[in-house]
Amino acid sequence: MATILLTGVDLFFRGKLEASLPGHHFVPVDAADPPDLVIADIARVDPDEVADTFPDTPILGYTNHGDTDGLRRAHEAGFDQVVAKSALVERAPQLVEQLIT
Numbered sequence: 445m446a447t448i449l450l451t452g453v454d455l456f457f458r459g460k461l462e463a464s465l466p467g468h469h470f471v472p473v474d475a476a477d478p479p480d481l482v483i484a485d486i487a488r489v490d491p492d493e494v495a496d497t498f499p500d501t502p503i504l505g506y507t508n509h510g511d512t513d514g515l516r517r518a519h520e521a522g523f524d525q526v527v528a529k530s531a532l533v534e535r536a537p538q539l540v541e542q543l544i545t
Contacts, residue, residue: 446544447471449479449498452488465537479542484523486514491521493511497531502543506532 445467450458458500461483462470471479479501484494486507491514494503502525504520509528524543532539 445469446480446540447475447477448540449473449475449522450484451482452485453483454485454488456470457524457541460533461536462537464533465540468540481540486518486526487511491518491523495521495523504539504543505530 447469448465449454449471450461451473453461455542456472458470462468466525471477482501483495484491484496484503491505494505503521503523503536505515505526506529507514507518507526509530515526524541527535527539
């Protein structure tokens with residue numbers, strides 16, 4: 445399974461992701477080894493900074509469906525996949541699988 449770094453993700457949503465992605469290893473930002481995937485809350489981080497920090501790692505960004513500016517900024521920053529938060533909740537295993545294979 446994948447090593448996933450969560451950035452900007454609040455503790456409540458982190459718990460939801462961990463429950464929907466069993467078997468994956470979640471690491472903090474300061475982990476020694478690079479992650480296989482980054483999941484970023486676009487509303488709480490700078491998409492350009494995340495993309496610059498992890499240029500060789502797939503990045504999955506999410507935000508509220510009404511945050512069209514955030515979705516646009518993440519696309520422009522080069523995120524591999526950008527979805528509404530509700531879509532991530534519904535399809536987390538499929539989205540992660542697409543990005544790590």
